[in-house]
Amino acid sequence: MRKISFLVLFLLVSSICFASEQVLVGRGAGNISGGAMAPLMGQDPSFWQFTESSAHCVASSAGTLKKLTAQLSAAPGAGTSRTVVLRKNASSSSLTCTISNTDTSCSDTLNTVTVAAGDRFSIQVNNSGSPAAASIRYSTVFDGSTSGESFYCGNSNGLSMASATNVQFFSTRQANTGTMLMPTSGTFKNLHISLSVAPGAGKSWAFTVNKSGATSLTCTVSDTNTTCSDTSNSFTVSAGDEVTISSSPTNTPASNVPSVAVTFLADTAGQFVFAMSDTSSPSNTSTNYMNVQSAKSNAFSGTEISTITNGFTAKAIYVNLNGSPGSGKSYTYTLRQNAGSTSLSCAVSDLNTTCSTTTDVTISDNDSINTQSVPSASPSFQAVRVGILGFISGGGASGPKKGAVILTI
Amino acid sequence: MKKPLFILVFMILLSNYSFAAEVCKTIDVSLYSQEQKNFLYASVYDLIFKAGDNRVPSSVDTSTGEVCFQDPAVNLNSVFTQNNVTNNINALIADASPTPEKINSIQREHAKEALSSVEGDGKLLRAIADIIKDEINLLRQWTASFKGEVASASNLADLKTRVATLPNLSDRTLSQLKTEIQNRIDSGQVDS
Numbered sequence: 001m002r003k004i005s006f007l008v009l010f011l012l013v014s015s016i017c018f019a020s021e022q023v024l025v026g027r028g029a030g031n032i033s034g035g036a037m038a039p040l041m042g043q044d045p046s047f048w049q050f051t052e053s054s055a056h057c058v059a060s061s062a063g064t065l066k067k068l069t070a071q072l073s074a075a076p077g078a079g080t081s082r083t084v085v086l087r088k089n090a091s092s093s094s095l096t097c098t099i100s101n102t103d104t105s106c107s108d109t110l111n112t113v114t115v116a117a118g119d120r121f122s123i124q125v126n127n128s129g130s131p132a133a134a135s136i137r138y139s140t141v142f143d144g145s146t147s148g149e150s151f152y153c154g155n156s157n158g159l160s161m162a163s164a165t166n167v168q169f170f171s172t173r174q175a176n177t178g179t180m181l182m183p184t185s186g187t188f189k190n191l192h193i194s195l196s197v198a199p200g201a202g203k204s205w206a207f208t209v210n211k212s213g214a215t216s217l218t219c220t221v222s223d224t225n226t227t228c229s230d231t232s233n234s235f236t237v238s239a240g241d242e243v244t245i246s247s248s249p250t251n252t253p254a255s256n257v258p259s260v261a262v263t264f265l266a267d268t269a270g271q272f273v274f275a276m277s278d279t280s281s282p283s284n285t286s287t288n289y290m291n292v293q294s295a296k297s298n299a300f301s302g303t304e305i306s307t308i309t310n311g312f313t314a315k316a317i318y319v320n321l322n323g324s325p326g327s328g329k330s331y332t333y334t335l336r337q338n339a340g341s342t343s344l345s346c347a348v349s350d351l352n353t354t355c356s357t358t359t360d361v362t363i364s365d366n367d368s369i370n371t372q373s374v375p376s377a378s379p380s381f382q383a384v385r386v387g388i389l390g391f392i393s394g395g396g397a398s399g400p401k402k403g404a405v406i407l408t409i
Numbered sequence: 410m411k412k413p414l415f416i417l418v419f420m421i422l423l424s425n426y427s428f429a430a431e432v433c434k435t436i437d438v439s440l441y442s443q444e445q446k447n448f449l450y451a452s453v454y455d456l457i458f459k460a461g462d463n464r465v466p467s468s469v470d471t472s473t474g475e476v477c478f479q480d481p482a483v484n485l486n487s488v489f490t491q492n493n494v495t496n497n498i499n500a501l502i503a504d505a506s507p508t509p510e511k512i513n514s515i516q517r518e519h520a521k522e523a524l525s526s527v528e529g530d531g532k533l534l535r536a537i538a539d540i541i542k543d544e545i546n547l548l549r550q551w552t553a554s555f556k557g558e559v560a561s562a563s564n565l566a567d568l569k570t571r572v573a574t575l576p577n578l579s580d581r582t583l584s585q586l587k588t589e590i591q592n593r594i595d596s597g598q599v600d601s
Binding site: 081091101127283302 | 442443446447448450451458459463471505512518519522529595600
């Protein structure tokens, strides 16, 4: 009997689409009051907010949010609990978990929340009883619908924007901060802006995303509107490039709290970025620590501060200083994992202003991560930007796939 | 004769062992909003604690409303009535929505926390406050010295001579202030 094998290749109308995953991290420095909210990503919101528009983070890419994990610095105590919930467009989602009694952490790996560009997200903590004072660290995973896409959102955490300023990518209470140092190459696109208050008739706020001072993405919120977006333009970046967002008022618009978001399409699918910038310098005599995703001044701490994370592979660290440390002097920046230094470390020394290292470091679920600065020989004070490259392979497959069927007759 | 004895011994031994048992109760969550469902875990823990049993749920399914506890010391049917759970959840939700007075009180606490924070913000606030304190005390000393010279002067010419010996207080510049702030922070005297 003749066996004839047919290889049938199906080419479906829709192309293959493998999603990319991105780890989002957040941390609140102060004690959490019941009902208070903080942005989805970004760290050191020292002041939790009770107004949604002062806490939410707008999304610029479509996908799903999942894998919420949260950890308290102190257990709530007997008979008390803290419930952590992801809020979407001012409503509670199903992504939630509760920490009670003597526990200090919780996670929800079951539920997922869909994300559309323009949706607004925040993390809320609700208390039962009077739990012990505690700060919180949290992490989620964004599973983008488009391969290679990740998004970066920021909110001024209640600080009103009243004049032209650089707007922060990641939530902080200071303006004029928030530069993303890119540790990899790709394309920036899809700028989304959401304001807490409309500018007013005949008034406006113009937002631009800049690479090395050149305007590349722009949109304007005017009159009675509160949102705008630029989904037409895009620009490419290379490893080492710096990107900022700035705003410009026209005719004295109403002071407001802005939320900004932009999409990054990495050239290598699965890559995403943690970016930290500080307009002040770490100590030039002592070891300092900083969160991996933050834009703030005076955010370095002599006490080891960190955030909890979902698992990923850290692949590179890039550092830019405003000026050189000086001859014979240096700053060494290192990615820390569970209070230990990893091999992702580089030193900016002498008359140099940059450094970078590329190597793989496996970060596991619920690990603590942060950035460390170690000075040598009392270098000059220098403001700093750090970009850390993260990677998750594979991600979730979505959409129809190419397939092969072998028929044997 | 041996068989009944064997059975009796077996039953005596059995009575000395306890087997862990999970007890579950289903709350009707069909009419609950997502927010109410999210509070289910916190609510059942709160209710069982108030009933005298400090035991966290072994599982909570917010889609079906099933809550389970390992060996609860209380009767779940009497603790977790539909009314009890719903009212408790609504109370937790109401508590999560603070009044303007609560918000103001919390913001005051945040402000005090910021001043006491060991992180960068706290050090900066204390450095500025420390410098202000020193500058004010400098002015106090100068004023006290001036009073002393006035009290001691025998005449106007003598007063002029005496006051001329007091130190000049030149204006501070912003650059000096920023440097001093950094120095105070680096000195460690405002670390806490």
